[in-house]
Amino acid sequence: MLDFAITVAFGLVTMAVGMCCWRLLRGPSTPDRILALDTLYVNAIALLMLLGIHLGNALFFEAALLIALMGFIGTVALCKYLLRGDIIE
Amino acid sequence: MLEYFLSLLILTGAIFTFIGSLGLLRLKDFYMRLHGPTKATTLGVGSLLIASAVFFSSRDAGVSLHEVLITLFLFITAPVSAHLLAKAALHLNLHSHAKIPVNSAHPVEDKDSEIDGARLAAPTKENNSSDISPPHKSV
Structure with a gap:
């Protein structure tokens, strides 16, 4: 049961990643692309969690935590660049 | 029993993540698209993280x-990044499909609001012809 659920979840999250990539490539405006990147890192955390449960390895959390930190900093830096034209004033 | 609970949590999380990204793909303008990832995807990943913790x-x-650490961090940072993205979109004057709300306190029959309407309508006509125009003109 758990293996079936994890397989289905892998499929769904992979489709979500594909849709984010589509919005990242097509996005009519720059904030759309930043939003797609933001969603991509959240989806990457979801994929890492699923992989951790599937392989029974708790080491993936450190990677997920790093991705969460760096993704947030990246989003804030890109938004700041759009808002102010500069990141660190 | 625990296995079924875990499967339910994992499937719920995956479906919410999927719906959030579907909203990002399908909705019409940026302000609508902001809703999907910030709410649905955060809830989905939170559910997956609870499943992993259990x-x-x-x-x-x-x-x-x-x-719990990752969940807390995601739940704190998602609204902040959404707020910054909305501010950036407003700064760039992105097009919105939303209608301008009707002012119910001052309906259109009122004389003052008719003047207001004329005053508000005038700059938009000028905006169509030329980009640089004063935003408000006194009548």
């Missing part, structure tokens, strides 16, 4: 608390 707590000795 799984590793039941397998190993002791409680696994790494996931």
